[in-house]
Amino acid sequence: MKPNKNLAKDSRRDFVKKSAIAATGFFIVPRHVLGGPGFTPPSDKLLIAGIGVGGKGESDIQSFYKSGKAEIAFLCDVDDRRAATSRQRFPKAKYYKDYRELFDKESKNFDAVSISTPDHNHAVQTMAAMQRGKHVYVQKPLTHDIYEARALTEAAKKYKVVTQMGNQGASGDGVRKMKEWYDADIIGEVNEVYVWTNRPVWPQGIPWPERSSPVPSELDWKLWLGTAPYKEYIDGLVPFNWRGWWDYGTGALGDMGCHLIEPPFSVLDLKYPKEVECSVGSVYVDEFQRGYFPESCPPSSHVIMSFEGKDNNKDITLHWMDGGIKPMRPEELGPEETFGDGGNGALLIGSKGKMMCGTYGLNPRLLPTSKTDEVNVPQKYARVEGGMDGHYAQWVEAAIAGYGKKEVSSPFDIAGPLTESLLVANLAIRGYDIEKTRKKENGEEQIYYPGRDIKMIWDAENMEVTNFDEANQFVKRNYPEGFTL
Numbered sequence: 001m002k003p004n005k006n007l008a009k010d011s012r013r014d015f016v017k018k019s020a021i022a023a024t025g026f027f028i029v030p031r032h033v034l035g036g037p038g039f040t041p042p043s044d045k046l047l048i049a050g051i052g053v054g055g056k057g058e059s060d061i062q063s064f065y066k067s068g069k070a071e072i073a074f075l076c077d078v079d080d081r082r083a084a085t086s087r088q089r090f091p092k093a094k095y096y097k098d099y100r101e102l103f104d105k106e107s108k109n110f111d112a113v114s115i116s117t118p119d120h121n122h123a124v125q126t127m128a129a130m131q132r133g134k135h136v137y138v139q140k141p142l143t144h145d146i147y148e149a150r151a152l153t154e155a156a157k158k159y160k161v162v163t164q165m166g167n168q169g170a171s172g173d174g175v176r177k178m179k180e181w182y183d184a185d186i187i188g189e190v191n192e193v194y195v196w197t198n199r200p201v202w203p204q205g206i207p208w209p210e211r212s213s214p215v216p217s218e219l220d221w222k223l224w225l226g227t228a229p230y231k232e233y234i235d236g237l238v239p240f241n242w243r244g245w246w247d248y249g250t251g252a253l254g255d256m257g258c259h260l261i262e263p264p265f266s267v268l269d270l271k272y273p274k275e276v277e278c279s280v281g282s283v284y285v286d287e288f289q290r291g292y293f294p295e296s297c298p299p300s301s302h303v304i305m306s307f308e309g310k311d312n313n314k315d316i317t318l319h320w321m322d323g324g325i326k327p328m329r330p331e332e333l334g335p336e337e338t339f340g341d342g343g344n345g346a347l348l349i350g351s352k353g354k355m356m357c358g359t360y361g362l363n364p365r366l367l368p369t370s371k372t373d374e375v376n377v378p379q380k381y382a383r384v385e386g387g388m389d390g391h392y393a394q395w396v397e398a399a400i401a402g403y404g405k406k407e408v409s410s411p412f413d414i415a416g417p418l419t420e421s422l423l424v425a426n427l428a429i430r431g432y433d434i435e436k437t438r439k440k441e442n443g444e445e446q447i448y449y450p451g452r453d454i455k456m457i458w459d460a461e462n463m464e465v466t467n468f469d470e471a472n473q474f475v476k477r478n479y480p481e482g483f484t485l
Helices: 005-024 031-035 056-066 080-089 099-109 119-131 146-159 173-183 221-225 251-260 262-267 370-374 387-401 412-429 469-474
Strands: 046-051 070-076 094-096 112-115 135-138 163-165 190-196 273-280 301-307 316-322 345-350 354-357 365-367 437-439 445-447 456-459
Touching (some): 046 387, 056 080, 070 080, 099 119, 112 119, 119 135, 163 387, 163 412, 190 251, 251 262, 251 301, 251 316, 251 412, 273 412, 365 370, 412 456
Parallel strands (some): 046 070, 070 094, 135 163, 190 316
Antiparallel strands (some): 301 316
């Protein structure tokens, strides 16, 4: 039988036509078909811009990338040294030094922003991102000032973006287990909480160095200062020791408070404190005189915050201790058992019993600890896939889904009040009157801290201390030109 030439022509014509379509229109084939099981199409990935990409910022963007659902599209850092590793790992990501330039030029080319910069720059960077409709992940503490925390909390709702603070313990199993114990009335009504840390592990309670140093060529010092008042560069301030200076950091409370206070905050559903008082440690500047330095956080402190009790119950008193100060060991804890995790911990004292945990809510235990394995309560709260490590993927997936579609563990409506509470505690620590000084015999001035001698009354609605106005100077800063909230 002879071949049908017309049929052959038609077959060749169809083949050529289909080949051309395949060559020019392959994008209509679903990417998961091409990539196989588990493949995430680029269009379904979150495009992230990282601001502050060294140290913890580097770790954060790595965690987003490891979720398999994110691409690191842009990198931004004021210090080329700190950015070097991230630039090597993400060579396709375009690099900027100024986040404002990044936003102005590239906003259409990314979906979300990861912010891991010093505390004093968190708010302006986060607000600028949200105003452009970008989802944001911000390292703890959320902000440097109380006003900033309230402003970001409200802005997240206004701009309808997915937010998460970097207190990864909020996604851990530990805090959920503690909430289940509490809800099951295992320890009864809680009215007293102790939280402690061995931080600071950086210099605090010291005067600002008198001698400045040359600025490293890789560092843009003015951009690093950002919202802070101008000072000459000093060695050792970056990348970490800025935490001990009020212009940039928020002390041990800002560094560890969001990790350690979060479990009792979540378990007891706390919001804003109504009263705060404190005592602080000091250093000896000579053999006769103890020194207090208003630019620097103290080397240790004990802050007592009072929160409104729920359902007409008694107020809840929360003690914060840093600088190695610890509460008395519970009598139910054996002499060789670890209190908290050793250096840090949280203890909740109830009318029927006690429970404690370590940093991030890890290793929750009822006291005596033998009771932990004896008590079984039903699981009430869903666990985050991956626990603490899942904190990053949780935000990525929620951002891809869109505002209001998926839950996250530490959105700004939770992280905001938590951060505000820590910053209210810092008001008591910082409560000095710059106009009233005491004189030493040699004529040198010493700052007087009357705010540390009283119980400050906090009006959360109006964000002000009602009985010591000098403290309100620290509720909201004035930014230098070029930076705005």
